Amino acid sequence: MILEHFLLSVNETNCYVIACSDTNEAAVIDPGEWNDQISSFLSEHGLDLKLVLITHSHHDHTGGLEALKKEWNVSVAASPGGTSTDRELADGDIVEVGNLRIKVLETPGHTEDSLTFVIGCDVFCGDLMFAGSVGGVSDQESFDREICSIRDKILPLGDDMILHPGHGPATTVQLERIFNPFLIP
Amino acid sequence: MTEKIKSCQHEGCRFKAIALADYCWFHLEAKDHYRGDLELRVQMGYDLSGANLTRIILENVRLPNAKLAGADLSGARLVGVDLSDADLAGAELRGCDMRFSRLSRLQGSGARFEGAFLAECNFEFAQLSDANFSQADLRGARFVGASLYRARLDFAILEGADFSTADLSFAILGGAHASTACFNEADLSRSNLVGADLEEATFVQANLFYSRPGRAKLKKADLTNARLERTIFREADLSGAGLEDADLTGAVLERAVLLGADLTNANLEGANTDGAVLDEEAE
Numbered sequence: 325m326i327l328e329h330f331l332l333s334v335n336e337t338n339c340y341v342i343a344c345s346d347t348n349e350a351a352v353i354d355p356g357e358w359n360d361q362i363s364s365f366l367s368e369h370g371l372d373l374k375l376v377l378i379t380h381s382h383h384d385h386t387g388g389l390e391a392l393k394k395e396w397n398v399s400v401a402a403s404p405g406g407t408s409t410d411r412e413l414a415d416g417d418i419v420e421v422g423n424l425r426i427k428v429l430e431t432p433g434h435t436e437d438s439l440t441f442v443i444g445c446d447v448f449c450g451d452l453m454f455a456g457s458v459g460g461v462s463d464q465e466s467f468d469r470e471i472c473s474i475r476d477k478i479l480p481l482g483d484d485m486i487l488h489p490g491h492g493p494a495t496t497v498q499l500e501r502i503f504n505p506f507l508i509p
Numbered sequence: 510m511t512e513k514i515k516s517c518q519h520e521g522c523r524f525k526a527i528a529l530a531d532y533c534w535f536h537l538e539a540k541d542h543y544r545g546d547l548e549l550r551v552q553m554g555y556d557l558s559g560a561n562l563t564r565i566i567l568e569n570v571r572l573p574n575a576k577l578a579g580a581d582l583s584g585a586r587l588v589g590v591d592l593s594d595a596d597l598a599g600a601e602l603r604g605c606d607m608r609f610s611r612l613s614r615l616q617g618s619g620a621r622f623e624g625a626f627l628a629e630c631n632f633e634f635a636q637l638s639d640a641n642f643s644q645a646d647l648r649g650a651r652f653v654g655a656s657l658y659r660a661r662l663d664f665a666i667l668e669g670a671d672f673s674t675a676d677l678s679f680a681i682l683g684g685a686h687a688s689t690a691c692f693n694e695a696d697l698s699r700s701n702l703v704g705a706d707l708e709e710a711t712f713v714q715a716n717l718f719y720s721r722p723g724r725a726k727l728k729k730a731d732l733t734n735a736r737l738e739r740t741i742f743r744e745a746d747l748s749g750a751g752l753e754d755a756d757l758t759g760a761v762l763e764r765a766v767l768l769g770a771d772l773t774n775a776n777l778e779g780a781n782t783d784g785a786v787l788d789e790e791a792e
Contacts, residue, residue: 329659329679336719376760454721455683456703456741492721493701499663499683503704503724505744505764 325424327446328365329488332356335384336491340448343371344422350422351375352398353441353448354490355457358388363395375421378402378409379450380435385490403430403437413439429477433470434459440477447497449478455495458506474500474507514561528560528580535564544570551575558596578616593631663701688726698736 326343326478334356341362343350350371355471361375366373373396378386389400389408399410401419413419415430419441434451438459441448451459451472461467478487483498500507515526515532524533529546537543537584544567551557551572558578562585568700569589578598592620593611599619604630606626615635623641628648638658642665657672667687674694681701688708695715702722718736723743731751739762749769757777764784 336608338700375594382714411693428542455701456743457721492719493679494659494681495683495700495701496681499701499703503683505724 325443325446326350326369326371328360330359330365332359332384332388334387337384338488338490338492339388340363340488342421342424342426342443342446343369343373344424347422348372349374349422351377351419351426352392354379354385354450355388355392356384356386358391358395369383371435375396375419376400377419377426377439377441378406379452379470379490380438381406382435382451385450395456403439405437429479431473433466434461437474438473442481442485445485447478447485449483449487449489451490453478453500453504454489454492455499456504458504459490462475471506479507514559525561525563527562527565528557533564534566540566546573572610 326345328341330339334338335437336400337354337356339355340353341350346384348371350366350373351371355376378399378400400408401411401413402409404412413428417428419428420428427442429442431438431440431452438450438452440452451460453472458470459469479497479501481497485497487497510557513787515634517524517526517532517536519536522533522536526532527534529550530537530543542617543730544559544704544789548571557580558576560580560582561575562582564584566586570587571591572595572611573591575592575595577600578596580599580760581601583601583603585694587605587607587610589609590607591611592615593613596616597620598616602620602622602625604624607630608626608628610630612632612635613633615632617635617637617640621641623643623732625645627650628646630650632650632652632655634654636656637660638656639660641661643661644664646666647670648666650779652672652675656676657680658676662680662682662685666686667685669689671691672695673691674697677700678696678698679700681703682705683703687710688706690710692715693713697720698716698718700720701761702720702725705725707730708726708728709730711736713731713733714735716736717740722745723741723786725745725747726748727747729749732755733751734754737755737757737760739759742765743761744764746766747770751771751772752775755775757775759779762780762782762785766786768788
């Protein structure tokens, strides 16, 4: 698998390009903006962008959709309800990009429509959690739901899994299980 | 790689033959001759990309400029090897013993050093972006000027290591044992330092913008004049730390311990100190 990370100027958001190294088919996760750096990466590597995956509908994760769609004929996969969504995703769905199999997990909390994408040992969790922290929420109920999502869906994936959050550095399930203050009872 | 990886010719052996030989290291008889042959081939610019060198034991061997991209050196014992200026991009070095080695200016992007013994190694000015040093022993290693962008060093032993002026942006150092390590003038922006032991480590003029040392042990660490803007120190122990002239604008210090910390001329504008334990005069 090809995996490249792009730090966007909007809100320090992380955008990721993943691609199948056998077929060169690619997907972009959370294009909060669409810029020359991402376009150049795709063309320099001869990648064929087929899909956009959205972890949640906040503008800093979706703001580049319009510009992206002008440049590429892609389908947008996200939770139901988004205005630009072509393919509605639900918990347990498998999305294919070339020979890559991407598992979809519903992980509400930060937003009701939050999704996490799992590809091998790489986990793209949007703003569900960050290194040593969790996503911002508006009320206690959402916070409880967020912690449940992490405990029920993310931690059971196993210590070796690498978490690629929507902001800040990557981390691992092991590091978060041991040190994340929001997860320590 | 100019030759295919073969199976070891020893009857019943299940291992692959090492590069330039017909046997695995265990069954190779002329080991002294092999050492000279390997050094000579490397000197002549022989391409060993993708070579199998697993479990070889060669101390103080000279392999500068070696072309070993994607090679497998897992479990090798290469104490004191000279691999300066070598190409080890994407190479597999898990569990190898390369203590006291010269690896300056190494091209090691994406190389895997998990659990390797690398104490006192010299990685100065090496290119190590996306390399994996998880749980490696790097005591006293030198990474001055090296690029460790997005590298993994989680749970690595980094006591006394020197990372001054290195690029550690987006690197994962969570759970690392890095007491007394030197990060002076290093770029640690957006790095993951959760739970790291950084006692008495020095970060003079280092850039820790938006980094995440939550629950890190930074007792008596020297963060003088460091850029700590938006740094997330949630529940970190900063007791006795030197924060003189540090820029803590918008930093998160929730429930951090700052007893005895020197905050002289530190800029705390917009910092969140909810539940932080501070000296009475600082409060």
